[in-house]
Amino acid sequence: MIDVLVIGGGNAALCAALMAHEAGASVLLLESAPRAWRGGNSQHTRNLRCMHDEPQDVLLDAYPEEEFWQDLLKVTGGNTDEKLARLAIRASSTCxxxxxxxxxxxxxxxAGTLHLSRTNAFFMGGGRALVNAYYRSAENLGVQVRYESPVDALELQDGRFVAARIGAERIEAKACVLASGGFESNPEWMREAWGQNERGEWPADNFLIRGTRYNRGVLLKFMMASGADIIGDPSQSHCVAIDARAPLYDGGIVTRVDCVSLGVMLNREAKRFYDEGEDFWPKRYAIWGRLVAQQPGQIGYCIIDSKPIGRFMPPVFPGVQAQTLPGLARALQLDEAAFMRTLTEYNAACRVGTFDHTVLDDCHTEGLAPAKTHWALPIDKPPFYGYALRPGITFTYLGLKTDETAAVHFGGVASDNLFVAGEMMAGNVLGKGYTAGVGMSIGTAFGRIAGTEAAKAALGGRVHAALA
Structure with missing residues (x-):
């Protein structure tokens, strides 16, 4: 019998598998995707948010625990477990x-990500390189890996893991780590979670999935039905406004449009609906998917002129371009009169001071609702550009309630051999909102904890001396 079974194939699962092996356990990892698509959403990531008290190689200055915590507190609106959040924050400084x-x-x-040079460490080669490195290390160390192995059920006995099932196949293990993601690529469940709005629309019908097509929430739903303690709102997710031309699945990070804070955002009626300059883009980009999801038709339009070109990471698709604002309205199929009224009012309200996109500058609007509180420059220099944006779901926040040992709970009681990591428990820390790189911080921290604890459970506490 295998010591530790890890179900999932992304960052958290791989961290768990590697840590369990280092603790002396035999490990089998089951990845539902084919080898070419292994890695879940982690293959689309590019950085890790890291606490540090002084400069460290690629990280500038310092990013202390309290600042990290305050950043997380702000984006979640306090909807977070401080104990578990601080655990992940501290772990990010040593991983x-x-x-x-x-x-x-x-x-x-x-260039284009310099706002993150103090807070986030970027992976050379991106998330795919990270995933490949972990798989290469796991296989070299003797961790068994099986692809195209979607687990559809578990055998549980009084809160303890007994075996996993892949159809008729039964796989026993002494301990198990669940790290198989959420349900963002399950359109029926997403539709149910978001429901119908006051306009009679089903918003989820217009969502795009930035990440893997294999996160359908099968084990999450099974655990809910089995009485596991659940945390999180099913409608909350890492939801970004992405190019409306992006594919339904696996568009990844390149589909993001990062110029929102440098222009204005309009809905289908050519009206603004939120402060584009509320805060730095890495702290605010993940609110825009949900904001767009609340607009008619679940679509928004980012409008800029030529002045911001070169100040943001260019998206994979070029924007719609026109030499005049009326021409841009027509090209985007927006009502020209409403479009011009919105842009004229915005331009007239701009109070231009010293523009500096690296600080919360003094360029703002006056007498405009909603206001633009920073980086407000008139949109008046042709050519003009427009990007149609849709909600892009990265991962969902509904998950399994856990504690500092990463144990799954049943009726408030921690399982002694079933653990959880990654997206399946991120809702403990992320009740809502997001800040760049924190998903990898959570997955890395709890993946490593879950792997170590699973090895302890499997080996009766007799882990490798280096981990004791």
Whole structure:
């Protein structure tokens, strides 16, 4: 019998598998996707948010625990478990040497991501390189990996894991780590979670999935039906406004449009609906998917002129371009009169001071609702550009309630051999909102904890001396 079974194939699962092996356990990892699509949403990531008290290679200055916590507190609106959040924050300060030992390499922030140079460590080669490094290390160490192995049920006995089932196949293990993601690629469940709005629309019908098509929430639903303690709102997710031309699945990070804070956002009626300059883009980009989801038709339009070009990471698709604002309205099929009224009012309300997109500058609007509180420049220099945006779901926040040992709970009682990591428990820390790189912080921290605890459970506490 295998010691530790890890169900899932992304960052959290791989961290768990590697840590369990280092603790002395035999490990089998089951990935539902084919080998070419292994890695879940982690293959689409590019950085890890890291606490640090002084400069560290690719990380500038300092990003202390309290600042990280306040950033998280702000985006979640307090809907977070402080104990578990601080655990993940502190773990982010010590994980990178371990990651390097398993082949992960880091690089300085690229142009267009300099806001993150102090807070986030970027993976050389992105998330796909990180996933490949972990798989290579796992296989070299003797961790067994099976692809195209979607687990559809577990055998549980009084809160303890007994076996996993893949159809008629039964796989026993002494302990198990669940890290198989949420349900964002299950359109029926997404539709149920978001429901019907006051306009009679089903918003989820217009969602795109930035990440893997394999996260259908099968085990999450099974655990809910089995009496596991659940946390999180099913309608909450890491939801970004992405290019409306993106594919339904696996568009990844390149489908994001990062110029929202440098222009204005309009809905289908050519009206603004939120402050584009509320805060720095890395702290606010993940609110825009939900904001767009609340608009008619679940679509928004980012409008800029030529002045911001070169100040943001260029998206994979070029924007719609026109030499005049009326021409841009027509090209985007927006009502020209309403469009011009909105842009004229915005331009007249701009109070231009010293523009600086690296700080919360003094360029703002007056007498306009909603206001634009920073980086407000008139949109008046042709050519003009427009990007149609749809809600892009990265991962969902509904998950299994856990504690500092990453144990799954049943009726408030922690299982002694079933653990959870990654997206399946992120809702403990992320009740809502998001800030760049924190998903990888949570997955890495709890993946490593879950793997270690699973090995302890499987080996009767007799883990490798280095982990004791």
């Amino acid at each position: 990178r040497p371990w990651m390097r030992r398993h082949g992960v390499r880091f690089q300085p922030s690229l």
